[in-house]
Amino acid sequence: MSAILQLENVTAGYSADIDILRGLNLKVERGSVTGLIGLNGAGKSTVMKSVFGFLRPRIGHVFYNGREITASSPHDLAAKGLWLIPQDGGLFDHMSVETNLRLPIETRRAAAGISRAEIDRRVGDVMQQFPILREKRRQLATRLSGGQRKLLEFAIAHVQRPTLCLIDEPSIGLAPKVAEEVFAHISTLAKTGTSILLVDHNIRKVIEVASYVYVLTLGTVSAEGESSAFRTDLHGQVKEWLGINY
Amino acid sequence: MAARVSSLRRPAAPTSRTQLAIALLMLAALAPLPTLGLEIYWQGVVITSLYYAMLATNWNLLAGYTGLFSLAPAGFAMLGAYVTALLWTYAGVSPLIGIPSGAIVCAVVGLIIGILTLRLSGPYLALTTLALAEILRVIALNSFDITRGEIGLEVPALFSHQSSYYYMFIVAVGCLLIGLHWLLGKPCGLYLRAIRNDETGARARGVRTVFWKVFAFTISSGFCGLAGALFAHYVIIVSPSIGHLLVTGLVMSMVVLGGMGTLLGPLVGALLVNVSSEYLRAAGDYQHIVFPIIVIVFARFCREGLVGRIAMMFNARAGVNAARGSRTTEVLASS
Amino acid sequence: MLSSMLVSGLITGTFYALMALGLTMIFGVLRIVNFAHGEFYMIGGFAYVLLYHSLGVPIVAALPAAVVAGAALGWVVERLLIRPVYAEMGARQQGRDEYAIIVTFALSILLIAAMTKIVGPWSLQGPRLIDGPPLLIAGIRVSPHQLAALGIALFFLLGTLYLLNYSLWGRQIRAVAQNRSAAAVMGVDVGKVSTIVFATAGGLAALAGALLSNMISPSPDVGAFPAIKSYVIIVLGGLGSPLGALIGGLLLGVIENLGAIYISFSYRDTYGLVLLVVILLVRPNGLFGEMRREV
Numbered sequence: 001m002s003a004i005l006q007l008e009n010v011t012a013g014y015s016a017d018i019d020i021l022r023g024l025n026l027k028v029e030r031g032s033v034t035g036l037i038g039l040n041g042a043g044k045s046t047v048m049k050s051v052f053g054f055l056r057p058r059i060g061h062v063f064y065n066g067r068e069i070t071a072s073s074p075h076d077l078a079a080k081g082l083w084l085i086p087q088d089g090g091l092f093d094h095m096s097v098e099t100n101l102r103l104p105i106e107t108r109r110a111a112a113g114i115s116r117a118e119i120d121r122r123v124g125d126v127m128q129q130f131p132i133l134r135e136k137r138r139q140l141a142t143r144l145s146g147g148q149r150k151l152l153e154f155a156i157a158h159v160q161r162p163t164l165c166l167i168d169e170p171s172i173g174l175a176p177k178v179a180e181e182v183f184a185h186i187s188t189l190a191k192t193g194t195s196i197l198l199v200d201h202n203i204r205k206v207i208e209v210a211s212y213v214y215v216l217t218l219g220t221v222s223a224e225g226e227s228s229a230f231r232t233d234l235h236g237q238v239k240e241w242l243g244i245n246y
Numbered sequence: 247m248a249a250r251v252s253s254l255r256r257p258a259a260p261t262s263r264t265q266l267a268i269a270l271l272m273l274a275a276l277a278p279l280p281t282l283g284l285e286i287y288w289q290g291v292v293i294t295s296l297y298y299a300m301l302a303t304n305w306n307l308l309a310g311y312t313g314l315f316s317l318a319p320a321g322f323a324m325l326g327a328y329v330t331a332l333l334w335t336y337a338g339v340s341p342l343i344g345i346p347s348g349a350i351v352c353a354v355v356g357l358i359i360g361i362l363t364l365r366l367s368g369p370y371l372a373l374t375t376l377a378l379a380e381i382l383r384v385i386a387l388n389s390f391d392i393t394r395g396e397i398g399l400e401v402p403a404l405f406s407h408q409s410s411y412y413y414m415f416i417v418a419v420g421c422l423l424i425g426l427h428w429l430l431g432k433p434c435g436l437y438l439r440a441i442r443n444d445e446t447g448a449r450a451r452g453v454r455t456v457f458w459k460v461f462a463f464t465i466s467s468g469f470c471g472l473a474g475a476l477f478a479h480y481v482i483i484v485s486p487s488i489g490h491l492l493v494t495g496l497v498m499s500m501v502v503l504g505g506m507g508t509l510l511g512p513l514v515g516a517l518l519v520n521v522s523s524e525y526l527r528a529a530g531d532y533q534h535i536v537f538p539i540i541v542i543v544f545a546r547f548c549r550e551g552l553v554g555r556i557a558m559m560f561n562a563r564a565g566v567n568a569a570r571g572s573r574t575t576e577v578l579a580s581s
Numbered sequence: 582m583l584s585s586m587l588v589s590g591l592i593t594g595t596f597y598a599l600m601a602l603g604l605t606m607i608f609g610v611l612r613i614v615n616f617a618h619g620e621f622y623m624i625g626g627f628a629y630v631l632l633y634h635s636l637g638v639p640i641v642a643a644l645p646a647a648v649v650a651g652a653a654l655g656w657v658v659e660r661l662l663i664r665p666v667y668a669e670m671g672a673r674q675q676g677r678d679e680y681a682i683i684v685t686f687a688l689s690i691l692l693i694a695a696m697t698k699i700v701g702p703w704s705l706q707g708p709r710l711i712d713g714p715p716l717l718i719a720g721i722r723v724s725p726h727q728l729a730a731l732g733i734a735l736f737f738l739l740g741t742l743y744l745l746n747y748s749l750w751g752r753q754i755r756a757v758a759q760n761r762s763a764a765a766v767m768g769v770d771v772g773k774v775s776t777i778v779f780a781t782a783g784g785l786a787a788l789a790g791a792l793l794s795n796m797i798s799p800s801p802d803v804g805a806f807p808a809i810k811s812y813v814i815i816v817l818g819g820l821g822s823p824l825g826a827l828i829g830g831l832l833l834g835v836i837e838n839l840g841a842i843y844i845s846f847s848y849r850d851t852y853g854l855v856l857l858v859v860i861l862l863v864r865p866n867g868l869f870g871e872m873r874r875e876v
Contacts (some may be wrong), residue, residue, distance in 0.1 A: 309679070362861040384850050535695055
């Protein structure tokens with residue numbers, strides 16, 4: 001099995017009698033960027049929560065690297081090399097930018113077997129890559145702008161070098177120019193060998209960055225395919241899958 | 247499907263009118279007992295239970311209906327009792343004026359504490375009322391020159407016969423329950439329940455949440471004071487022990503056991519807890535060990551309490567019937 | 582007179598801060614107030630006194646044992662009563678607050694009643710840490726025992742604050758307090774942190790109870806006032822702020838002592854309420870609302 005992440009027939013929901021995900025099947029191939037698109041309420045964020053242990057699937061299985069991780073707790077998954085960039089609120093507001101960068105990797109140090117020197121090196125690299133963060137390293141995270149916060153979250157993910165990174169709506173609420181930058185960082189992260197599952201409402205950008213795309217409708221996959229197949233007639237296809245003019 | 251819709255539209259408990267009727271029937275059943283030869287001792291137990299039922303009903307208005315947690319029902323009862331006792335001792339004021347004064351003073355203190363704490367979100371009310379209750383008790387204990395400390399102040403009796411107190415408390419509890427039922431039927435009742443369910447949502451819908459929270463807390467404090475003042479003239483000695491936190495603990499057990507947010511629950515809980523306390527006390531003062539355990543178990547596994555649980559069973563049956571009924575109509579309509 | 586009262590206020594304040602620190606840590610991480618906090622204090626006091634008097638355990642062993650007893654109680658309480666609710670209720674704030682208040686208050690009454698059953702309602706004076714004639718330091722008389730108790734309290738207080746700010750363990754606790762889900766994502770076992778915090782808070786309160794057992798003899802309901810004072814302190818310092826607990830504790834100690842000289846000694850326990858009212862009026866978020874996060 002070469003898929004890094006596989007969801008098999010996953011059914012999940014928040015209250016006892018309402019299923020948000022209904023028998024969902026999905027795969028993320030090792031080293032690839034896989035996109036997930038769908039209308040609001042289709043269950044995109046619920047997929048993220050079900051994988052990352054915040055929501056226990058009622059039926060079905062989740063496999064990571066060929067091992068079952070259904071309903072594992074988030075901290076166990078973090079130790080196994082998974083990472084999540086949530087839609088919002090992934091930072092510690094009352095800690096400095098530098099502490100936000102260091103604390104996660106220091107927490108995972110023992111599990112990941114990383115030396116302190118390696119941590120310093122990685123943090124240094126990231127500071128090079130994100131000059132704005134180096135400038136504001138001593139400031140509290142709460143003082144950053146929305147775009148800077150998102151960059152910090154990507155910087156933190158870079159420091160982790162995760163095997164698989166789930167990214168939930170990274171461009172939401174950002175100015176187009178900053179969103180551009182964010183998508184560039186997704187590509188950079190992918191180039192370092194991290195497999196990515198990407199959810200975003202910006203369908204055009206998702207198809208551009210991802211190699212394989214799933215369309216989620218009411219909790220199940222309604223269409224899937226190589227993203228190249230989507231590029232040719234994006235407008236017509238999106239209209240057909242999602243029932244909207246794009 | 248019909249069952250689900252009906253359960254959404256109706257409150258979880260049966261209409262509080264049914265509960266009010268049951269409560270009034272229970273009080274009516276208690277009323278003739280003294281003439282049927284209930285011993286003086288057990289009359290006293292019932293009177294104390296009814297006093298507790300008043301405190302529990304007021305605590306329930308806060309915790310059960312509005313979602314506010316006061317840890318001072320006993321503190322306010324003690325304050326009400328001391329107001330009438332001090333007025334009598336130092337100004338010779340008649341209990342007929344002293345008792346309502348106790349209620350008013352408590353309502354005013356409640357209003358102030360409410361304004362201070364209820365505009366903030368967080369556990370401020372519980373923290374402040376706990377501090378208030380204990381500190382009032384210490385003031386009462388330490389101001390020996392005025393309150394005679396632990397010895398307490400003597401106050402005049404209202405009646406010469408214990409059975410008169412018995413009837414008085416039955417009437418008082420009855421009026422309180424009728425009043426609460428009336429209040430909950432007004433839009434205000436809806437606001438309070440909305441606040442308990444989802445305060446932010448209620449505010450977004452235009453409910454003046456702070457006003458109604460302060461309102462509920464003020465009334466509840468006033469009536470706790472009234473209960474305390476009435477009780478003072480029954481026990482004819484006012485001491486700091488009226489305000490002990492153990493009393494608040496018992497009040498809480500009564501509501502949690504009987505059923506938070508049910509009209510009948512506090513009365514049932516008060517009778518159950520207080521009568522069984524008599525036996526537990528005789529067995530060696532186990533009441534303060536047994537009831538906290540029951541409270542913890544109920545809070546964990548039976549949040550709706552006894553009355554709430556029974557009401558849910560009735561509702562479920564009614565729901566099934568409603569579903570069956572609607573299916574019949576559907577069949578009739580389609581044929 | 583004034584300076585000696587100031588110093589004794591700071592000393593009392595140190596013990597208050599010891600209790601309040603644990604309470605505010607629990608609030609920071611779990612968003613609940615532990616209304617049984619005074620009973621951790623009481624258990625610590627009794628463990629120390631009873632181990633020494635009834636079993637003849639030497640002081641050097643009885644004191645740590647008291648801390649362990651408080652920590653163990655905190656551990657059990659979190660696992661048995663608090664944890665399941667967090668696992669079940671998730672984000673439903675209202676049900677959680679309701680449950681937490683009812684359960685911890687009931688627990689407080691249960692522990693008082695159970696202790697009354699076991700040892701009786703009276704109080705037992707604890708042994709001094711060190712015997713010896715009072716010392717005169719800068720014009721203030723202190724007994725060696727008081728000095729030792731203060732030293733131990735300060736060591737644990739500052740040690741905990743240091744660890745909270747500078748150790749990985751402490752920063753993880755603060756991370757959970759600031760953002761529970763982000764802490765979980767980065768690999769912090771949030772449940773384990775909650776248990777550790779409850780145990781730490783139990784241990785600190787028990788330590789305060791043991792250290793003060795010579796000056797305030799433990800009885801089953803001895804915890805009520807230390808607890809109420811720590812509630813005042815955490816509101817004063819800002820719910821969830823460890824530094825606020827320290828400064829709030831010292832401030833309350835000083836204010837009580839000043840009130841005792843200039844107003845009346847017998848009402849010194851009530852000045853906290855006055856202070857509480859003033860804070861709620863003037864600065865409801867407390868002096869240091871650092872760890873507070875609007876949900």
